[in-house]
Amino acid sequence: MSGSEPAATTAVLPVVTAEPVTDAPAEPEPAEDGPVDDEPVEDGPAGPVEAAGRGRRDRPPGRDPLWARLLVVLGTLLLVASGTAITGTKVLAHRYDATVKKGKLIADTARAGGVQARPRLTGPFNYLLIGSDARADDPTAGQRSDTIIIVHIPATMDRAYLISIPRDLRVQIPPFPKTGFLGSREKINGAFDYGHGGEDGVQLLSQTLFNLTGIAFDGAAVVDFGGFQKVIEQLGSIYMCVDERTESQHIGYDKNGKFLAPWYGPEGSYRNPASTPVVYEPGCQRMKPWQALDYSRQRKSIPDADYGRQRHQQQLLKAMFDEARRQGIITKPGKLDSIIRAVGASLTIDTGGVSLADLAYALRDVNPGDLVGIKLPSEPRDIGGFSYVLALDDQATTLYDAIRNDTLDTWVGQNTTWVNGL
Numbered sequence: 001m002s003g004s005e006p007a008a009t010t011a012v013l014p015v016v017t018a019e020p021v022t023d024a025p026a027e028p029e030p031a032e033d034g035p036v037d038d039e040p041v042e043d044g045p046a047g048p049v050e051a052a053g054r055g056r057r058d059r060p061p062g063r064d065p066l067w068a069r070l071l072v073v074l075g076t077l078l079l080v081a082s083g084t085a086i087t088g089t090k091v092l093a094h095r096y097d098a099t100v101k102k103g104k105l106i107a108d109t110a111r112a113g114g115v116q117a118r119p120r121l122t123g124p125f126n127y128l129l130i131g132s133d134a135r136a137d138d139p140t141a142g143q144r145s146d147t148i149i150i151v152h153i154p155a156t157m158d159r160a161y162l163i164s165i166p167r168d169l170r171v172q173i174p175p176f177p178k179t180g181f182l183g184s185r186e187k188i189n190g191a192f193d194y195g196h197g198g199e200d201g202v203q204l205l206s207q208t209l210f211n212l213t214g215i216a217f218d219g220a221a222v223v224d225f226g227g228f229q230k231v232i233e234q235l236g237s238i239y240m241c242v243d244e245r246t247e248s249q250h251i252g253y254d255k256n257g258k259f260l261a262p263w264y265g266p267e268g269s270y271r272n273p274a275s276t277p278v279v280y281e282p283g284c285q286r287m288k289p290w291q292a293l294d295y296s297r298q299r300k301s302i303p304d305a306d307y308g309r310q311r312h313q314q315q316l317l318k319a320m321f322d323e324a325r326r327q328g329i330i331t332k333p334g335k336l337d338s339i340i341r342a343v344g345a346s347l348t349i350d351t352g353g354v355s356l357a358d359l360a361y362a363l364r365d366v367n368p369g370d371l372v373g374i375k376l377p378s379e380p381r382d383i384g385g386f387s388y389v390l391a392l393d394d395q396a397t398t399l400y401d402a403i404r405n406d407t408l409d410t411w412v413g414q415n416t417t418w419v420n421g422l
Helices: 067-080 086-101 190-194 199-212 228-235 288-299 305-326 335-343 357-361 393-404 408-414
Strands: 125-131 145-153 162-166 170-174 186-187 219-223 238-242 248-254 277-280 283-287 347-350 371-373 378-383 386-389
Touching: 125 199, 125 248, 145 199, 162 305, 162 393, 170 190, 170 199, 170 386, 186 190, 186 277, 199 219, 199 393, 219 357, 219 371, 228 288, 228 305, 228 335, 238 277, 248 288, 277 288, 283 288, 305 371, 371 408, 393 408
Parallel strands: 125 219, 162 371
Antiparallel strands: 125 145, 145 162, 170 186, 219 347, 238 283, 248 277, 378 386
């Protein structure tokens, strides 16, 4: 979990089993057949299909999910929404509002208040945040939502609950006539692709989640491939607490200290014995951007796999928020402006007609310590040779009810097993 950094501390690098390169890249580019963080892409839809649907296109190797971009976006939005320099922040938020691409991301039937909903600035709010793996340099490779987070802001407007939805969650994806998709029962991250990504993809995903949970959304944000690295680098480094020994599946070095991916081949299936992987040992430490991002990507080398990665992603968000506050970025218009500009290039939002400046002011009381991470009550299951996550119906239903009824505070106290320490 992330921790509050002491007032004065010496930067500490993650423990590695080989001496890292002094100025390591934000994330080394994998070889052509380098490791991939995702599950294998099956022929056609993600897993056995129980109704006809459009097959998914294969993706090139080396593609990483864009959860990091998503965390940057949410962290920046919350950053803009907090602090004491409200007047200057609102000026920048107005610029942000004019810079960021707008879109209709929520399906009509999944939008809070329906088609005729009026913009509002009083909670509770539910926002859908999506990290897409689409890339501008390969638009034919398909798009999947590798990160799905529901952000719940209670009526008190003083905290934020981050509910991670497993990308392998087995759900019924409804038909989407606009793209000719007939519907199927499979992994939820396929919904974005079946809507052909972009606005339509988010609409199909929002409808899928609404059908599953009954949760209506006030808005959404989707992040594409560009611009994330510059945003992370604006903070320079992040103070994080590693909660379990984590071996990198993506970054390692040969005996001469040169980058060499620890795993290679299709889906990173083969171990390269000539590579010594980076290892993140438990403990609180200051991480460079490439280290924090790499640590938060890992799932294959930790006992709780994707659940652990979800937790680490949530911890990264809080760590970024903490770092921004520690550096006083909210009182440095130039630095804040550069972050806003970097985010704007890789973000599409739907705020239900509310300006970002007004939304930022409304969320001004949300602070780093007010973020609560939640994982969906669920369990992994192999079905027909494919790996899925199945919701534990009774417990998951109580979570959906708590979100809809704005009683998450009570639910968290009664279901500590499903709460992530941030």
